[in-house]
Amino acid sequence: MNNLKIFVDSKYIDNYETVLPLSGAHAVAEAMRQINPDTVAAYPITPQTPIVERFSEFVADGKVDTEFIPVESEHSAMSATIGASAAGARAMTATSSVGLALMFEVVNAASGMRLPIVMPVVNRALSSPINIHCDHSDTMACRDAGWIQIYSENSQEAYEHAILAIRLAEHPEIQLPVMVAQDGFITSHSVEVVRILKDEVVKNFVGERKPIHSLLFSENPVTFGALELPDYFFETKRQQQYAMEMALKYYSDIANELTKLTGHAYPMFEPFMLDDADVALIALNSSAGTIKKVVKEMRQEGKKVGLLKIRLFRPFNYELMKSMLKHVKTIGVLDRSFSFGANPPVFSEVLASLRSENIFSFVYGLGGRELYESQVRETFDNLLKGKFDAKINYIGLRE
Amino acid sequence: MNPKEYSEKERALYSGHSSCAGCAMPVVTRSALASASEYNIVASAATGCxxxxxxxxxxxxxxxxxxxxxxxxxxxxxxxxxxxxKALSRKGKINKKYKFIAFGGDGGTYDIGLQSLSGALERGHNFLYICYDNEGYMNTGGQRSSASPFGASTTTSPAGTVHKGKEQWRKDLMKIAVAHNIPYVAQATIGNWPDMTMKFKKGIETNGPAVVVVLSPCILLWHIKPDEANTVSRLAIDSCFWPLYEVINGRYVLNYDPGKRKKPIEEFMKPQGRYKHLFKPENRHIIDFIQKRIDEEWEELKRRAEFDKAYIKSNSESEKQGRN
Structure with a gap:
């Protein structure tokens, strides 16, 4: 309790159980223990391994009711998790790097079936050359896979984001899977003080999963993963995009609910000494911590520098990014991965936020939907007339 | 279940689907679901036909x-x-009892899905896996799989002037499944329908993983007529190309021995366009090779079943004594 007093604001102290020295991996495992998912299917991969090892201990000691599925690959980890989630379970897995790359096919299937799976991901480089250390090539390669992506600066955030992610994923209007990222070794294996909420507080916050459809509702048999031809595919994918828009809409409400319990804020983009900054860096995950320290030092030297930390990378709030950077004269964007031959991923999104030209997006032709000359003509005519209401528009979609 | 009872079962696979006329696969699927109709079933399927x-x-x-x-x-x-x-039942969120069936073609089972199947068998999940084996990637136009038989012309092992169809012996999925030490593995085909449905029922009632491998003739790419799936399937049994047997707790049980009525492999191959090239006089040696190997495998299977018969008999006798 004395320790708690040191680390936790007295206003929130009743919600906390203890403080523990935990690595990021073990902090996430602790969140998983408190979430107590129905199933966890996982395969070991450095540096994610301590998550599943620690969770296996919880299973072995009866501290969770989870059905643990020790699969033979990451592909099967996600496949089994999809099966479990479609059966109405609160289903989790965790992975890293090439493991995420191996499951990439089914990562897309999970979001396509609108399954609210939560998956902690420990960021690590992709092969080749093989390298087990931190970079963001793995999750960035999945940025278009239809998953919500939350990035964590440290163990504390990795812990809290995992809890937040459950509610975000399972929100009835969202129903999307969520990746909760943390940096390999830098966060996953570094021991920090982590404030742990009471089990009951977490249990009440995450509640019970209330599946809309389930394979185990035999009185109302459903078909998951049907074949969709060009006549319907585009509309289904549009609904996935809509779900992302809903994630953007409801994110802050859910985050604020958690804030009331933890005393910590979870803005999509977190400013640090940004208000009067002339120069700002933009970063996600653990580097934000490093930058904060330097910002503080440089501020003492009288230099007007600041940081904008990205927490929610998918969906990406372009308007918010633009408004937060309005006053900043020069911006530096840090990317821990390439998009070979193109702008790196984070830079690309920030750049897109700042563009104000008359440029619009038209999504068309998904799943083999035809593009007709008449539609091209109509698009031209509309562009000639001037602006569109939305940045993203659709050609040939039935709405 | 006899055919009359079968026809009266409520359908779990409804008509209106778009499989080819005469395809064996819907027969396999419907029969499996009918064999399990007294249970609540959840089914999964691999991508495929x-x-x-x-x-x-x-x-x-x-x-x-x-x-x-x-x-x-x-x-x-x-x-x-x-x-x-399991988890939801334990927590009292599900009260009904369920059984689980996974369906996969030979591509999704012998080849790309082998690891996934192996993992699930090793972990001991309580489910029945049914492979409807049409001996190739028929959904994508008839490419070779590791289940395609020796000599068959496929779209990726076409019979040409130099190569005469597939040049590798088919993979033995039964042995692979048996090597997982699971309680029930069986081989069946639509040509002996009572045998096939008996195996589905045993499979679904097995406590633990069960695998039934079903030869499922493909009208389009075996190049047979829509009314020939059943007869060709019977010829597969009678030629011992596809022996009917079970492996129960590791012990082999032969379900059917044609004995002296065993037919030459040519009779199985003759109606199928995929073997047409082998009936040219210059390719006679290929048919002879296939016959020789089929005979060897059949003799091996019989020896194995004969050996296990003695074991099963003595085991059941000692069980009886134990009860007394």
Missing amino acids: LEVTTTIYPTSSWGVPWIHNTFENAAATISGVESAY
């Missing part, structure tokens, strides 16, 4: 809860469903 022909959105032929994930993971997916069932 079954999935593509039965679930064209917004329609579905499935009268039971069903999931298709991707090509190689029908077994891993059903293992997740089964685990969810």
Whole structure:
């Protein structure tokens, strides 16, 4: 309790159980223990391994009711998790790097079936050359896979984001899977003080999963993963995009609910000494911590520098990014991965936020939907007339 | 279940699907679901003919809860469903009893899905895996798989002037499944329907993983007529190309021995266009080779079953004594 007093604001102290020295991996495992998912299917991969090892201990000691599925690959980890989630379970897995790359096919299937799976991901480089250390090539390669992506600066955030992610994923209007990222070794294996909420507080916050459809509702048999031809595919994918828009809409409400319990804020983009900054860096995950320290030092030297930390990378709030950077004269964007031959991923999104030209997006032709000359003509005519209401528009979609 | 009872069962796979006329696969599927009709069933399917022909959105032929994930993971997916069932039952959120069936073609089972199947078998999930084996990637136009038989012309092992069809012996999935030390493995085909449905029923009632491998003739790419799936399937049995047998707790049981009525392999091959090139006089040696190997495998299987028969007999006698 004395320790708690040191680390936790007295206003929130009743919600906390203890403080523990935990690595990021073990902090996430602790969140998983408190979430107590129905199933966890996982395969070991450095540096994610301590998550599943620690969770296996919880299973072995009866501290969770989870059905643990020790699969033979990451592909099967996600496949089994999809099966479990479609059966109405609160289903989790965790992975890293090439493991995420191996499951990439089914990562897309999970979001396509609108399954609210939560998956902690420990960021690590992709092969080749093989390298087990931190970079963001793995999750960035999945940025278009239809998953919500939350990035964590440290163990504390990795812990809290995992809890937040459950509610975000399972929100009835969202129903999307969520990746909760943390940096390999830098966060996953570094021991920090982590404030742990009471089990009951977490249990009440995450509640019970209330599946809309389930394979185990035999009185109302459903078909998951049907074949969709060009006549319907585009509309289904549009609904996935809509779900992302809903994630953007409801994110802050859910985050604020958690804030009331933890005393910590979870803005999509977190400013640090940004208000009067002339120069700002933009970063996600653990580097934000490093930058904060330097910002503080440089501020003492009288230099007007600041940081904008990205927490929610998918969906990406372009308007918010633009408004937060309005006053900043020069911006530096840090990317821990390439998009070979193109702008790196984070830079690309920030750049897109700042563009104000008359440029619009038209999504068309998904799943083999035809593009007709008449539609091209109509698009031209509309562009000639001037602006569109939305940045993203659709050609040939039935709405 | 006799055919009359079967015909009276409520359908769990409805008509209106788009499989080819005369295809054996819907017979396999419907029979499996009918064999399990006294249970609540959840089925999964690999990408392939079954999935593509039965679930064209917004329609579905499935009268039971069903999931298709991707090509190689029908077994891993059903293992997740089964685990969810266990967890939710334990927590009292599900009160009904369920059984689980995964369907995959030979591509989704012998080849790309082998690892997923192996993992699920090793983990001991309570499910029945049914491979409808049409001996090639028929949904994508008849490419060779590791289940395609020696000598068959496929679109990726076409009979040409130099190469005479597939040049490798088919993979023995039965042995692979048996090597997982699971309680029930069986081989069946539609040509002996009572045998096939008996195996489905045993499989679904097995406590633990069960695998039934079903030869499922493909009208289009075996190049047979729509009314020939059944007769060709029977010829597969009678020529011992596809012996009917079970492996129960590791012990082999032969379900049918044609004895002196055993037919030459040519009789099985003759009606099928995929073997047409082998009936040229210059390719006679290929048929002879196939015959020789079929005979060897058949003799080996018989020896194995004969050996296990003695074991099963002595075991059941000692069981009887134990009861007395």
